[in-house]
Amino acid sequence: xxxxxxxxxxxxxxxxxxxxxxxxxxxxxxxxxxxxxxxxxxxxxxxxxxxxxxxxxxxxxxxxxxxxxxxxxxxxxxxxxxxxxxxxxxxxxxxxxxxxxxxxxxxxxxxxxxxxxxxxxxxxxxxxxxxxxxxxxxxxxxxxxxxxxxxxxxxxxxxxxxxxxxxxxxxxxxxxxxxxxxxxxxxxxxxxxxxxxxxxxxxxxxxxxxxxxxxxxxxxxxxxxxxxxxxxxxxxxxxxxxxxxxxxxxxxxxxxxxxxxxxxxxxxxxxxxxxxxxxxxxxxxxxxxxxxxxxxxxxxxxxxxxxxxxxxxxxxxxxxxxxxxxxxxxxxxxx
Amino acid sequence: xxxxxxxxxxxxxxxxxxxxxxxxxxxxxxxxxxxxxxxxxxxxxxxxxxxxxxxxxxxxxxxxxxxxxxxxxxxxxxxxxxxxxxxxxxxxxxxxxxxxxxxxxxxxxxxxxxxxxxxxxxxxxxxxxxxxxxxxxxxxxxxxxxxxxxxxxxxxxxxxxxxxxxxxxxxxxxxxxxxxxxxxxxxxxxxxxxxxxxxxxxxxxxxxxxxxxxxxxxxxxxxxxxxxxxxxxxxxxxxxxxxxxxxxxxxxxxxxxxxxxxxxxxxxxxxxxxxxxxxxxxxxxxxxxxxxxxxxxxxxxxxxxxxxxxxxxxxxxxxxxxxxxxxxxxxxxxx
Numbered sequence: 061x062x063x064x065x066x067x068x069x070x071x072x073x074x075x076x077x078x079x080x081x082x083x084x085x086x087x088x089x090x091x092x093x094x095x096x097x098x099x100x101x102x103x104x105x106x107x108x109x110x111x112x113x114x115x116x117x118x119x120x121x122x123x124x125x126x127x128x129x130x131x132x133x134x135x136x137x138x139x140x141x142x143x144x145x146x147x148x149x150x151x152x153x154x155x156x157x158x159x160x161x162x163x164x165x166x167x168x169x170x171x172x173x174x175x176x177x178x179x180x181x182x183x184x185x186x187x188x189x190x191x192x193x194x195x196x197x198x199x200x201x202x203x204x205x206x207x208x209x210x211x212x213x214x215x216x217x218x219x220x221x222x223x224x225x226x227x228x229x230x231x232x233x234x235x236x237x238x239x240x241x242x243x244x245x246x247x248x249x250x251x252x253x254x255x256x257x258x259x260x261x262x263x264x265x266x267x268x269x270x271x272x273x274x275x276x277x278x279x280x281x282x283x284x285x286x287x288x289x290x291x292x293x294x295x296x297x298x299x300x301x302x303x304x305x306x307x308x309x310x311x312x313x314x315x316x317x318x319x320x321x322x323x324x325x326x327x328x329x330x331x332x333x334x335x336x337x338x339x340x341x342x343x344x345x346x347x348x349x350x351x352x353x354x355x356x357x358x359x360x361x362x363x364x365x366x367x368x369x370x371x372x373x374x375x376x377x378x379x380x381x382x383x384x385x386x387x388x389x390x391x392x393x394x395x
Numbered sequence: 396x397x398x399x400x401x402x403x404x405x406x407x408x409x410x411x412x413x414x415x416x417x418x419x420x421x422x423x424x425x426x427x428x429x430x431x432x433x434x435x436x437x438x439x440x441x442x443x444x445x446x447x448x449x450x451x452x453x454x455x456x457x458x459x460x461x462x463x464x465x466x467x468x469x470x471x472x473x474x475x476x477x478x479x480x481x482x483x484x485x486x487x488x489x490x491x492x493x494x495x496x497x498x499x500x501x502x503x504x505x506x507x508x509x510x511x512x513x514x515x516x517x518x519x520x521x522x523x524x525x526x527x528x529x530x531x532x533x534x535x536x537x538x539x540x541x542x543x544x545x546x547x548x549x550x551x552x553x554x555x556x557x558x559x560x561x562x563x564x565x566x567x568x569x570x571x572x573x574x575x576x577x578x579x580x581x582x583x584x585x586x587x588x589x590x591x592x593x594x595x596x597x598x599x600x601x602x603x604x605x606x607x608x609x610x611x612x613x614x615x616x617x618x619x620x621x622x623x624x625x626x627x628x629x630x631x632x633x634x635x636x637x638x639x640x641x642x643x644x645x646x647x648x649x650x651x652x653x654x655x656x657x658x659x660x661x662x663x664x665x666x667x668x669x670x671x672x673x674x675x676x677x678x679x680x681x682x683x684x685x686x687x688x689x690x691x692x693x694x695x696x697x698x699x700x701x702x703x704x705x706x707x708x709x710x711x712x713x714x715x716x717x718x719x720x721x722x723x724x725x726x727x728x729x730x
Contacts, residue, residue, distance in 0.1 A: 134583060197641050207578050210586045243542050243629040248469060251545045251626055275634030279641045288630070291586055294578040295627055296634050299610030303635050306532050306614045307642055314663075328649075328663060 063093040064379045066161045066372060067153040070100035071128045071146040073165025074362050077101075080165065081108035083368035088116055091376065097121045097159055100128070100146040125149040129170045131361055138170035139177060147171060151178045154354045161355035161375040163346065165363050171356065172208050172349065179354040182384065184391045188351035189220045190290070190358065191227060194297070198281030202228045202236075205287075206347055207294035214256030217287055218264070221257070223350040224285035225267050226390045230381040236284035239273035241292060246272075253289070266394055308332060337366075346371030353384055398428040399714045401496045401707060402488040405435035406463045406481040408500025409697050412436075415500065416443035418703035423451050426711065432456045432494055435463070435481035460484035464505045466696055473505035474512060482506060486513045489689045496690035496710040498681065500698050506691065507543050507684065514689040517719065519726045523686035524555045525625070525693065526562060529632070533616030537563045537571075540622075541682055542629035549591030552622055553599070556592070558685040559620035560602050561725045565716040571619035574608035576627060581607075588624070601729055643667060672701075681706030688719055 068084060070077045077100060084096050085108075098105050102124040109117065127145040129138040138145060147166050153159040155178045164171050172188065181188055191204035204224050209216060221238050228236035240258055242250040249272065250258075261269040273283050275296065288296070311332055315325025346357040346367075355378045359371035403419060405412045412435060419431050433440050437459040444452065462480040464473040473480060482501050488494040490513045499506050507523065516523055526539035539559050544551060556573050563571035575593055577585040584607065585593075596604040608618050610631065623631070646667055650660025681692040681702075690713045694706035 132581060195641075197644060210578060241630060243545060243626055246467060275630045275632070276637030276640065278634060279637030291578055292627055292630055295576060295610045295623070295631055297610070299613060299631050300634060300638050302611030302614030303638055304642075305611065306530075307639075309532060 063095055064161075064376060065095045065097060065159045066163060066375050066379070067097040067099055067123070067150040067159035068368075068372070069147045069150045069162070069164035069166055070098040070105050071125075071166070072361075073359065073368075074131070075165075075364065077104050077108055079364055080368055081105055083365040084120065084372070085109075085112060085116065086365065087369050087372045088119055094376065095119045095121065096372075097123050097150070097153060099123045099125050099150040099153070101126065123149060123153065129167050131167050133167055133170055135167075135169040135173035138167065139173050148174050148178070151175055151354075151356070154356070155179055160379040161357065163357045163359060163368075163371050163375050165359035165361055165368065165371070167361075168207065168358060171358055175349055175352055175354075175356045179352045179356070181351050182353055182388050182391060185219055185223070185351040187216060187219075188349045189223060190293075190347045191224060191350050192297070192347040193345050194278065194286075194300070196279050196281035201278060201281065201283055202231075202285045203278070203288075203293055203297065204285075204350065205290040205293050206297055207290040208349070209290040210294075211291075212253060212289035214253045214260060217253060217257035217289065218260040219351070221261055221269070221285065221287045222264070222267060222391065222394045223387060224287060226387050227348070227350055227383060228285050230383050230386050231377060233284050235268050237268055237270045237282075238285040238287065239270050239277075239283035241278070241286050241288035241296075242272035242274065244272065245274060245277075257287075264394060266390075346374040348374060348378060350383075350387065355379060355384060398430055399496075399711060400430045400432060400494045401498060401710050401714070402432040402434055402458070402485040402494035403703075403707070404482045404485045404497070404499035404501055405433040405440050406460075406501070407696075408694065408703075409466070410500075410699065412439050412443055414699055415703055416440055418700040419455065419707070420444075420447065420451065421700065422704050422707045423454055429711065430454045430456065431707075432458050432485070432488060434458045434460050434485040434488070436461065458484060458488065464502050466502050468502055468505055470502075470504040470508035473502065474508050483509050483513070486510060486689075486691070489691070490514055495714040496692065498692045498694060498703075498706050498710050500694035500696055500703060500706070503542065503693055503696075506693055510684055510687055510689075510691045514687045514691070516686050517688055517723050517726060520554055520558070520686040522551060522554075523684045524558060525628075525682045526559060526685050527632070527682040528680050529613065529621075529635070531614050531616035536613060536616065536618055537566075537620045538613070538623075538628055538632065539620075539685065540625040540628050541632055542625040543684070544625040545629075546626075547588060547624035549588045549595060552588060552592035552624065553595040554686070556596055556604070556620065556622045557599070557602060557726065557729045558722060559622060561722050562683070562685055562718060563620050565718050565721050566712060568619050570603050572603055572605045572617075573620040573622065574605050574612075574618035576613070576621050576623035576631075577607035577609065579607065580609060580612075592622075599729060601725075681709040683709060683713065685718075685722065688723075690714060690718060 125146040127142045189205040193200040349356040357375040460481040462477045525541040528535040684691040692710040
């Protein structure tokens, strides 16, 4: 393929261009052939590009868009009321073949609604799902859906499982173990949707379905792809983030409690910071929308430079693996 | 009230009498007027009572029951097929007024089914809920349901919220803040059940309903009572346990990685052990069944002595507060 081009919603997230533009500049330095399109209010973006060497400046394009989707806006408002939002224009660049992927740290619901409307789903997929890599004791697992779909039928869960398996494989895991998240591992456990999805997956050829997994099994690394509805996935991920923050806060408190403890803390904190980063997956890694006819990666609203770069890295990986095309090919056989 | 009597299923859990009897003996030493009834196979229980001073032996009664409900048994099998199980007989002692509470570390589904059948629910309550205290940045919150009810209507969630509020108050929290667990805090977020439950709670007098809470808000301590269906609650709690175990394992690994790190670890590990204990709530604390005409506390299947004692402590507290009676009084006004 030609040199990859990623469009980024420069106005999205809690920090906007102030954080996103520097993140893009550092990211370009890592990947020689990559081009980035910064979409948003040109004068705000340009402020952060001053003094940039021309070699890098040539790979950073500004695409003006006058409007901004706010973090608390209704998806319908973003869809109907803001034809020139940075989020929408970035997605239109993907739709029109002018970029290979879109990255945004903006309003999740709006990004999902605009993505579905502009890019459409792949044949056989009712709803796109959000997936991210969650750290486990043995590496990481791909968890989906993360909140795009709060009510899911068994068929939706089945589609998520198939998409998760194909994505995990594209991202380097051969024959990934796929599990359904449930309140127990015995056949009788769970709600109707989960039980029905299990029977669909047991019959699916080409998916390495290993059965039910519980919440602790996920972190023990018992599966490579873990499937649930968006309500459960969102709460699992956010409560994990909250717990990780609580652990970090408590440890810092302990390490500040006395002089000897401070000495311990000074030695332990670099470890702990890395750990906390690993345990805040949605901030750390990007979350990818699977099932669209195009690549869209969502960065956490509160992501700083490192988080934005992780999302860009994820998008680039999906571009190189041509993930939507791969999904399309596999889905034809599986759905 | 007369001296409290707690019946304990001595055969339940992964360790049975081997762990439960010593836990009871230590617990008795803490509470001078308490009496415990050990229910199960008498010869196995007696083995662990040898050499016990007679003052304590007099407060420890054995009630023989010949059968055992296994951990993977179907609730229906425990209900219909085992009339003389230690779990059932312990509950019958509560039903017949011979004990004030029942504690079991056995099969959760079977314990719930037997509790409902033998003790019945309070008027106005369709289904009992499982609740436990989860540590937060500011103290702890009461989370329910934890897995007893995988599918819940808005009315069920509403009943859980009312019961959780009354229980939190009985356990010492005045005017507890009650929140519904959701995928966002805005009104438009969530599934139909959660939205409907919210409108029921907004109209409820005498419940301090503060709105939706997200997974991270729970650990940040934004509410005293957090309500969700049993599918979500079970997965939240078990994934938290798994994450806590992962953190502990990673830190131990880090502290073993070099000689200076070992020195740090020696100083940090006592802190970390306490932290891990706090973060494994269902193992650490008992989970209480709310909404029954009697007190039932479930200890984690893998709970060791300390866990069993926490469950006994919880049961004793509920006996002293006469929780079912308090619930009954409040429910008459609220439901």
